Amino acid sequence: MNAIKRLRKLQGEGKKIVGCFPLYPPVELFYAMELVPVVLWGLTDAHTQTPKSDRHLQNYTCFVARDLTEFILTQGHALLDGIFMYNACDTLRNLPEIFIKETKASGGSLPLIRMHLPMSPQDQTDSSKYFNDEINAVIRSFTEDLGTSFSSERFEEGIRLYNRMRKLAIFAQHRVARGRMGFLPFADTMRNACFMPVGEQVSALESLLRMYPEDSGDPNDSKTDTGVILSGILPPPPSIIAAIESAGMRVVGNDIASLHRSYADIPAPESDPCEYYRDFYFHHTPCSTLLFSGDRRLQTLMDMVDKTGAMGVIFVGEKFCEYEYFEFPYLEKELRKKGVKTLRIEISMQDDAHAGGISSRIEAFAEMTAS
Amino acid sequence: MAKFKKTESGRNLSRILSKGYLDLHTRASQGAFVVWIAINVPAELFAGFENVVYGVPESHAAMNAGKGVGAIQCEKAERIGYSMDLCSYARIDIGCVSDNGKDSPSFGLPKPDLLVSDNNNCSLLVKWFEVHHREMGVPHFIIDVPFCYEPQQKKDRDYIIAQFHGLIQTIEKMSGQRFDPDRVSEAVASTNQGISHWKRFLSFAGHRPSGITAFDSFVHMAPFLTMRGTSEFVNHYKLLADETEQRVAAGDFPVKNEKYRLFWDNIAPWHQLRNMSDSLAAHGANIVGATYTSCIGSVEGSFDMYPYDGGDPLEYCARTQNCYICPHGLNLRSKAMRQAVKRLNIDGIVFASNRSCKPYSVTQMDQQRTMTEKLGIPSVMIDVDHADVRKYSRQSTFTRLEALIESIAAKRAA
Numbered sequence: 179m180n181a182i183k184r185l186r187k188l189q190g191e192g193k194k195i196v197g198c199f200p201l202y203p204p205v206e207l208f209y210a211m212e213l214v215p216v217v218l219w220g221l222t223d224a225h226t227q228t229p230k231s232d233r234h235l236q237n238y239t240c241f242v243a244r245d246l247t248e249f250i251l252t253q254g255h256a257l258l259d260g261i262f263m264y265n266a267c268d269t270l271r272n273l274p275e276i277f278i279k280e281t282k283a284s285g286g287s288l289p290l291i292r293m294h295l296p297m298s299p300q301d302q303t304d305s306s307k308y309f310n311d312e313i314n315a316v317i318r319s320f321t322e323d324l325g326t327s328f329s330s331e332r333f334e335e336g337i338r339l340y341n342r343m344r345k346l347a348i349f350a351q352h353r354v355a356r357g358r359m360g361f362l363p364f365a366d367t368m369r370n371a372c373f374m375p376v377g378e379q380v381s382a383l384e385s386l387l388r389m390y391p392e393d394s395g396d397p398n399d400s401k402t403d404t405g406v407i408l409s410g411i412l413p414p415p416p417s418i419i420a421a422i423e424s425a426g427m428r429v430v431g432n433d434i435a436s437l438h439r440s441y442a443d444i445p446a447p448e449s450d451p452c453e454y455y456r457d458f459y460f461h462h463t464p465c466s467t468l469l470f471s472g473d474r475r476l477q478t479l480m481d482m483v484d485k486t487g488a489m490g491v492i493f494v495g496e497k498f499c500e501y502e503y504f505e506f507p508y509l510e511k512e513l514r515k516k517g518v519k520t521l522r523i524e525i526s527m528q529d530d531a532h533a534g535g536i537s538s539r540i541e542a543f544a545e546m547t548a549s
Numbered sequence: 550m551a552k553f554k555k556t557e558s559g560r561n562l563s564r565i566l567s568k569g570y571l572d573l574h575t576r577a578s579q580g581a582f583v584v585w586i587a588i589n590v591p592a593e594l595f596a597g598f599e600n601v602v603y604g605v606p607e608s609h610a611a612m613n614a615g616k617g618v619g620a621i622q623c624e625k626a627e628r629i630g631y632s633m634d635l636c637s638y639a640r641i642d643i644g645c646v647s648d649n650g651k652d653s654p655s656f657g658l659p660k661p662d663l664l665v666s667d668n669n670n671c672s673l674l675v676k677w678f679e680v681h682h683r684e685m686g687v688p689h690f691i692i693d694v695p696f697c698y699e700p701q702q703k704k705d706r707d708y709i710i711a712q713f714h715g716l717i718q719t720i721e722k723m724s725g726q727r728f729d730p731d732r733v734s735e736a737v738a739s740t741n742q743g744i745s746h747w748k749r750f751l752s753f754a755g756h757r758p759s760g761i762t763a764f765d766s767f768v769h770m771a772p773f774l775t776m777r778g779t780s781e782f783v784n785h786y787k788l789l790a791d792e793t794e795q796r797v798a799a800g801d802f803p804v805k806n807e808k809y810r811l812f813w814d815n816i817a818p819w820h821q822l823r824n825m826s827d828s829l830a831a832h833g834a835n836i837v838g839a840t841y842t843s844c845i846g847s848v849e850g851s852f853d854m855y856p857y858d859g860g861d862p863l864e865y866c867a868r869t870q871n872c873y874i875c876p877h878g879l880n881l882r883s884k885a886m887r888q889a890v891k892r893l894n895i896d897g898i899v900f901a902s903n904r905s906c907k908p909y910s911v912t913q914m915d916q917q918r919t920m921t922e923k924l925g926i927p928s929v930m931i932d933v934d935h936a937d938v939r940k941y942s943r944q945s946t947f948t949r950l951e952a953l954i955e956s957i958a959a960k961r962a963a
Contacts (some may be wrong), residue, residue: 234914238634238904268671268875268908271696275879276915294705297668297675298693303715305693308708469668469675469691472682500635500907504676507630508683 180223184373185257188214193375194324196291197258199246199273200266201435202462204455207316208262209336209376211326215262217372219412219436220527221249234276235269240498241527242411243269250277255286260324262316264295266467267501289323291316297469300460309459310452317451330449337447337454339376346383347441350390354429355486357403359390361429362420365413368437404548405430405487409479409509410494411466411502412436414525421537422492425544430486433479434494439465466501475505476512483518490519490547492540497526519547556796558769558789565781566612566771570655576602577659582724585661585681587674589873590692591866593778594713596736598726604658606677608774610641614819614936615768616654623937637905637937639677646681661687663723665716669694669876671908688723690716694870697849697877701868709867733862736778741857741865744846746786747773748854751843753793754893758807759837760797764826766842767817773845808833809957812890814840814916815901815909816935821943828947832954838893840874840886849877850884875908882912883919890924896957898928899950905934927960929953 179187188195193214201217208215219242231247250261254277265271274290281288293312296305317328347368354364367386371379406427413419413434422429432438442463448454464471464478483491491513493506510520521543523536577583584603586592595601613619619637625644627633633640650657664687666678675691682689692712695705717728750769753760769789776782796802811829813836818825829836843852849871857865871877890898898920900913917928929949934940 236902236904236910236914239907239911265668265672265696268673269911272878272908272911275698276912279879279915294695296693296708297672298691298712298715302690302719303693303712305708305711308704308711311704466676467672469672469693472675472679472689476683495632498634498907500632500673501676503632503635504639504673504680506632508680510630 179370181221181373182253182257184370185216188216188373188375189257194259194326195257196324197250197254197261199261199263199270201440201467202266202459202465203262203264204313204316204451204458205376206333206336206340206454207313207328207451209339210329210333210451211317211320211324212329212332213259213320213324213326214375217436218246218249220369220372221245225249225252234280238498239269240496242496242499243273245527246270247273247276250288251280255281255284255288258288260289260291260320263290263292265297266295289319291319291323295459295468299470299473306456309456313452313455328451333451334447334449336376337445339380341444341447343371343376343379343383344441344444346380346387347437350383350386351432351438353387353390353392355405355431357428358392359386360419360423361408361413361432362416362423363390365419365437368441369413372436403428404489404544406490406492406547407431407433407479407482407486407488408492408494409433410435411496411499412494412527414494414523415527415533417533418494418523418525418536418540421533421540422544425541426548427490427540427544430488431482433482433491435465435467439463466505476509479509480512480516483513483516488518490521490543492543493520493522495522495524497524519543556792558785558792561785561788562769562771565776565785569775569781573602573604574656574659576600582663582720582726583659583661584663584665584720585658585678587666587670587678588774589667589669589694589870589876590665591713591777591870592775593733593736593740593862593866594717595720596778597717597728597730597733598720598724600726601720601724604661605774606642606658607638607674608771609645609653609655609658610638610936611817611819612655612771613641613645613653614938615822617820618652618654619820619936620939621652623939634904636671636673636677637934637940639673639680641936642677643680646684660685663687663720664689665692666690667692667694667870669696669870670873671875671906688719690719692716694876697871697881699881700849701871706864706867709870710863713863713866730862734859737857737862737865738859739779739783740777741846743772743777743782743786745854745856746783746790747845749790750786750793751838753797754837756797756802757810757894758802758804759810759835759893760793760802761837762803762826763813763836763839763842764817764822765803766839767819767822770817770842770845804830804833804835806833807835809835809954810894810896811836811953812838812840812886812893812895812898813901814886814898814913815903815933816841816906818901818933818941819936820938821933821941824943825946829950832951834950834954836899838889838895840882840889843889844873844885847872847885850881852885852889875906879912879915879919883916883923886916886920887923890920890926895926897926897953899953900928900930901933902930903933903935904940905937927953927956
């Protein structure tokens with residue numbers, strides 16, 4: 179079932195759906211207000227071309243933004259009850275006014291709820307009060323614009339459910355690392371989960387784990403694969419994942435923003451949303467888009483290398499995602515100093531055309547890393 | 550043809566910029582505390598310290614591009630792994646630092662003690678400064694400025710002011726110098742005075758024919774980036790405005806046979822200033838104004854001057870943090886552009902789609918449609934890169950610019 183069908187299903191069930199631009203929305207808060215958050219990344223299977231988006235965004239804009247724009251302008255206003263964003267990237271911050279204008283022109287309306295996530299490091303400026311006010315403003319906006327109300331009990335229930343989902347995602351990641359399942363079914367499940375309520379996310383992951391049990395006798399068990407870590411904003415397309423695994427490499431860890439960076443943090447349960455999200459954001463696994471986390475980025479990646487015993491790191495650059503591209507050279511240099519091999523490949527979400535050339539580089543990298 | 554005869558203000562500009570870079574290196578070598586800042590960081594704060602100097606990597610990168618060494622510096626960054634898709638200012642700066650200022654007209658910038666970036670123009674400035682932070686081991690202070698869809702809110706202003714206080718404390722601690730707020734008030738007052746002359750200079754674009762070209766304004770922006778709050782800043786812009794006034798009174802115009810008055814949207818194409826200005830002038834066209842230079846000293850949604858009332862200088866600095874084009878949204882940008890286009894009797898708009906500056910460019914297609922719908926004037930989208938000449942095609946650009954001129958002429962004839 180593709181993303182659009184999943185959204186239609188949710189709509190048919192009477193759910194109020196909020197489309198989220200950034201990868202780390204305050205999902206428990208949505209749950210507490212009886213809303214279903216869907217992160218609008220990875221909608222590619224819903225459309226192969228982006229004609230509507232092309233009227234608004236230049237071709238040097240990343241495909242995540244173009245894909246998201248195409249969805250909002252074609253089907254978003256019919257499927258979503260609102261959109262949510264924070265200051266995740268310079269491109270995304272310029273899109274809401276385009277969406278509001280175009281939705282209005284087509285006779286619809288799409289409430290925009292936004293907050294500013296303080297990007298100043300906490301040891302430089304204490305932004306706690308400002309942040310608390312932003313969280314409270316989001317709650318007010320949901321109440322006013324979407325007619326929902328906040329429930330403390332549901333908030334705590336949401337924390338339990340999302341933390342369960344995160345733990346299951348970590349279990350599944352470990353099974354990939356141990357060769358019990360391929361990276362592709364894991365990444366696919368996680369992508370599909372973006373368009374499900376959290377209860378279904380938990381079920382989908384439980385089902386995945388049952389399908390690939392610890393002692394599955396999977397053919398990968400017998401392999402002595404070379405362990406690699408994937409790093410980037412999004413997982414690579416299936417053809418590239420297949421090329422990595424068929425070249426004898428196993429994904430023993432991932433530093434993918436839409437995967438590990440999204441589920442790695444399991445904050446302590448807390449009834450006060452402000453306190454919960456201060457912990458969640460300010461101690462979040464480092465990400466190139468969370469500007470305050472820069473100083474922890476290298477160490478986190480190094481720790482992952484140590485913990486997983488990875489021999490190499492493959493950086494998967496989404497074309498035009500400058501946040502990632504600014505970091506690659508430094509990370510590559512420091513990893514190489516430590517004897518860890520690195521490979522950088524450039525992909526675009528919608529473009530599998532260069533998979534052949536990339537596969538050859540992956541094979542060469544696998545040989546080099548294994549030797 | 551546009552006249553590029555060296556004016557007194559042009560000579561003064563060369564003099565104060567050379568002296569500025571020389572002084573920066575000299576004072577750094579004598580022990581001054583050196584800060585590298587993003588252009589929107591309120592430089593007036595540093596006047597509150599006895600011995601703090603600052604360099605501006607973006608301005609330095611623009612100078613490299615203007616002097617024809619932009620691509621050389623970019624290639625150095627690319628050789629050490631920085632993608633060609635990254636901002637060319639960043640690549641120039643990273644490339645220049647990678648070999649200690651070689652090829653730079655100013656021998657680079659002196660090594661910093663502190664890096665101060667902000668994310669109002671773009672978050673990538675923070676990523677860029679982080680590269681230096683990691684490679685040089687120099688502390689990095691980040692000023693976080695909330696983006697505006699509506700005029701800046703007080704809660705955001707208070708948050709920005711709190712960060713200014715944090716920056717002041719950081720410098721006090723690191724440099725051992727004490728902060729004097731009165732000196733900052735004086736610096737802000739000087740900036741305000743200089744900007745009033747800047748606005749007077751820009752106002753001569755309203756004359757027919759225009760007393761200035763946008764290219765003049767691009768070149769003369771530099772002191773705004775590197776000398777705010779100083780007497781040189783005030784004196785330079787007074788000289789520039791006075792001289793322009795005299796030239797207009799004397800009937801001395803940059804494009805005498807001005808037939809087409811154009812408006813520019815985006816960062817200046819630093820590697821093409823002379824070439825583009827001359828070629829347009831040959832068609833009787835003059836780019837008389839630009840969003841890039843008009844926004845200075847304003848607040849979001851207007852290009853009118855936002856005056857300093859003599860009150861809290863930090864409040865003023867915070868209030869003007871969203872004035873540049875990138876830190877505010879499409880509606881506010883449209884409002885200011887419409888006002889300028891009407892005021893300057895613009896015939897056509899040049900939207901320079903800039904691969905190196907996505908935050909400036911991303912809304913341009915909608916902005917272009919808005920201008921057509923609201924004002925009914927022709928416009929064109931051209932592809933540029935503000936500092937990397939390798940990504941610029943003169944032929945393709947002028948095909949489009951000539952088409953714009955033809956459409957203006959056709960509209961007049963109809």
